[in-house]
């Protein structure tokens with residue numbers, strides 16, 4: 001499933017109309033019919049429905065929906081919010097068809113009191129007020145209407161395309177429809193995967209209105225959801241002839257006197273995710289503490305300074321296939337020196353947490369690297385690396401991630417709900433698993449371990465990273481689906497949930513894997 005911006009959606013519509021030859025009216029009819037098909041499955045015939053329609057084409061979709069619901073015998077009122085003469089183009093045509101079918105329009109203007117009075121008699125509201133064409137702050141009377149609808153908590157609200165009032169590409173929200181369900185036309189918009197806008201969507205359903213894929217290819221950047229089916233299809237299959245070396249010799253670098261747990265979790269997660277051989281490089285001051293935890297791992301104690309890395313690490317002797325550095329490493333000159341040495345190795349490198357702290361001192365080395373560099377900042381780390389505020393990052397997660405990954409030639413994992421993986425050539429993948437149980441210290445360390453293990457086992461780095469991010473979130477989902485609340489989950493629980501998550505994904509992919 002691809003994800004688009006508002007301007008891409010307009011370009012797609014234009015191309016479909018002008019180059020492919022479908023009429024705007026037929027697209028609107030398809031949109032309204034597709035939305036109505038979903039509604040007919042969900043709304044009970046006894047429920048009273050109000051369709052609230054605005055000036056633009058979102059309102060146009062609403063006219064089609066109201067006509068279909070009425071023709072199926074549903075008790076439906078169509079409330080037209082603007083004066084009728086403001087409705088233009090395809091929407092005007094859809095309104096004419098509605099009226100020619102013998103159906104009545106209720107005008108909001110002049111009947112504001114009746115509208116408010118009626119509101120409490122409805123069961124269902126179809127929000128066709130504003131779509132992706134919203135511009136600036138909400139104007140009257142939309143603001144008041146939306147506030148009234150939101151106040152009526154017993155109403156079930158279905159929004160068409162986007163909840164009216166939210167910016168389609170994401171950003172700050174002042175007033176917007178709080179939908180129970182949003183039925184999005186053809187492709188989900190960015191705002192469904194950024195916050196605070198995503199909170200207004202409720203359940204998201206995407207309906208196809210028959211736009212040919214060529215219109216998308218010609219007019220939209222590559223941005224897609226990475227879902228369970230994609231993971232099941234791309235998880236690597238272990239060959240019967242394989243041995244531990246087949247699945248990579250990984251190195252996890254981290255730990256310091258104040259933070260011994262992070263690196264242990266990274267290493268455990270890597271082993272649970274299939275790393276063939278794993279070595280942990282830790283400051284020798286903390287080695288005795290760390291070494292008691294994982295019998296399967298090998299150790300490479302490094303010289304310490306005050307419980308942290310002194311700066312030396314013998315990477316030549318270690319001879320590894322991939323490295324993850326950062327968890328619990330501390331922000332010392334010694335740690336910086338170790339990371340610089342790591343970046344000079346010709347193997348894929350994952351940098352997380354403290355290894356991102358001296359970003360400006362690494363940029364020039366990273367840009368020269370030929371093997372993959374994978375950075376996994378959370379929004380706070382991303383903001384610091386860019387010298388902007390966290391709000392700036394959150395407002396434009398997709399844009400910022402793309403610009404950063406392309407200009408530095410890195411794979412960027414911008415974490416958070418709907419983690420975005422961006423490749424060095426700017427392709428973007430939105431993760432669909434995970435829940436707030438992961439909002440706890442240590443979650444990121446676990447993810448780093450899964451990524452390390454997966455990049456050693458997949459042939460394709462993008463698939464490896466996207467699958468790792470998905471498995472991490474899915475493990476947390478599995479925990480809260482049974483036995484755990486979102487409050488009590490520990491990062492170590494997430495590691496323990498990796499086996500069942502991989503088991504279920506492998507089962508789902510089994511039929512596909514047999515065919516290969």
Ligand SMILES: NC(=O)C1=CN([C@@H]2O[C@H](COP(=O)(O)OP(=O)(O)OC[C@H]3O[C@@H](n4cnc5c(N)ncnc54)[C@H](O)[C@@H]3O)[C@@H](O)[C@H]2O)[C@@H](O)CC1
Nearest residue numbers: 013028056057058130131132133134135136137138139161
């Ligand atoms: N071919 C197409 O373009 C299709 C469009 N579709 C629908 O059309 C929608 C986009 O249509 P439009 O471009 O007409 O945009 P909207 O339906 O979002 O309406 C924009 C209009 O709303 C008013 N408006 C804008 N900002 C406002 C504000 N802050 N406060 C109050 N009023 C404001 C203005 O009159 C503006 O012209 C999509 O979201 C989708 O629902 C679908 O029918 C499918 C086909």
Ligand SMILES: Nc1ncnc2c1ncn2[C@@H]1O[C@H](COP(=O)(O)OP(=O)(O)O)[C@@H](O)[C@H]1O
Nearest residue numbers: 378416417434435436438439441442443444445
């Ligand atoms: N509300 C949430 N929904 C989904 N995933 C989340 C949520 N909060 C955090 N996560 C995930 O948990 C991880 C947290 O990483 P990070 O902030 O680096 O944690 P830490 O540094 O404490 O290990 C990321 O993978 C992030 O995507």
Ligand SMILES: [K+]
Nearest residue numbers: 130160162164
């Ligand atoms: K809407």
